[in-house]
Amino acid sequence: MFQQFLKYGFYPCSLVGSVAAAIFMIKSGVPLLVVVSCMSLFFIVTCFSLELIYTENPEWRFDNQEFRSDILHAIFSNTIPTEVFRILFYGVIISLATKLDGVVGFTLWPHKWPMLLELLLAVLVIEFMSYWIHRLLHTVSFLWPIHALHHCSRNYYCLIGLRKHPVQVLITYGIRLTVLWLIGAPKEIMALYTVLASTNSMIQHTNIPMKFGFPSWIFATPEIHRWHHSKVINESNNNYGDILVIYDVLFGSRILPDNMSKLYHNGMGLPDGTKVDNSYWGHLKMPFVWKSIQPDSNQANK
Numbered sequence: 001m002f003q004q005f006l007k008y009g010f011y012p013c014s015l016v017g018s019v020a021a022a023i024f025m026i027k028s029g030v031p032l033l034v035v036v037s038c039m040s041l042f043f044i045v046t047c048f049s050l051e052l053i054y055t056e057n058p059e060w061r062f063d064n065q066e067f068r069s070d071i072l073h074a075i076f077s078n079t080i081p082t083e084v085f086r087i088l089f090y091g092v093i094i095s096l097a098t099k100l101d102g103v104v105g106f107t108l109w110p111h112k113w114p115m116l117l118e119l120l121l122a123v124l125v126i127e128f129m130s131y132w133i134h135r136l137l138h139t140v141s142f143l144w145p146i147h148a149l150h151h152c153s154r155n156y157y158c159l160i161g162l163r164k165h166p167v168q169v170l171i172t173y174g175i176r177l178t179v180l181w182l183i184g185a186p187k188e189i190m191a192l193y194t195v196l197a198s199t200n201s202m203i204q205h206t207n208i209p210m211k212f213g214f215p216s217w218i219f220a221t222p223e224i225h226r227w228h229h230s231k232v233i234n235e236s237n238n239n240y241g242d243i244l245v246i247y248d249v250l251f252g253s254r255i256l257p258d259n260m261s262k263l264y265h266n267g268m269g270l271p272d273g274t275k276v277d278n279s280y281w282g283h284l285k286m287p288f289v290w291k292s293i294q295p296d297s298n299q300a301n302k
């Protein structure tokens with residue numbers, strides 16, 4: 001019974017539950033940073049525990065070195081860079097801009113809408129940007145080495161969602177924050193989007209059996225996102241959406257083959273022979289030593 005819930009109910013209940021809990025906390029006056037941190041931590045612990053018990057594919061299990069590096073990514077590649085950026089953005093850039101011309105952003109945002117509708121609007125706007133940023137990270141040769149870190153694991157488990165180069169984190173976060181500020185979105189909506197995106201990302205990368213039908217035409221469900229981590233480039237250069245898959249549908253990059261065993265057989269990660277150093281330092285320097293870790297010169301660029 002519980003396994004059936006995990007397969008069909010865990011993902012939708014988590015998305016709805018995380019947003020509902022975050023709205024409750026925000027309306028109760030809990031600081032936004034605490035809301036985002038609590039929800040992220042809750043889903044990290046939940047997904048990590050569940051996949052240890054209800055593992056879908058034992059061959060995707062993490063090793064200890066990867067685990068240590070991914071914990072460091074959580075702290076030093078994600079949390080600290082985004083917090084420093086956020087403080088600088090709101091504390092320095094915006095106050096400076098205000099002093100110079102007296103204007104803080106534009107007033108396009110529908111502040112009187114119900115919170116859930118505002119969140120839906122933010123998701124549609126940010127996902128459109130995220131889709132194209134992600135697609136460019138895969139298809140522009142000098143950007144791919146920055147993003148390849150997220151794809152370097154031959155294993156597949158929840159903490160891979162946090163394995164991102166700080167340069168990529170800052171680019172993505174910076175663009176999101178700037179655009180939302182320019183259109184006048186409130187900080188509460190940005191926090192709600194962050195909660196939804198981190199919940200989705202954690203479950204997307206979790207190694208527990210999950211299956212969907214129609215929702216995989218709207219959301220970037222776990223079964224959709226797994227193909228994005230395939231070792232086969234024609235498969236991994238698809239399904240770019242973070243939360244939604246509708247832009248993949250719209251721009252012709254959605255795939256969902258029937259046969260999961262094909263993915264098991266071909267495997268996850270970068271092409272065979274890529275010399276990945278799985279220490280945290282090895283991950284950080286990966287974009288800068290990209291050519292030297294390629295299997296041969298023909299595969300130097302994706």
Ligand SMILES: [Zn+2]
Pocket residue numbers: 134138147150151228
């Ligand atoms: Zn990717």
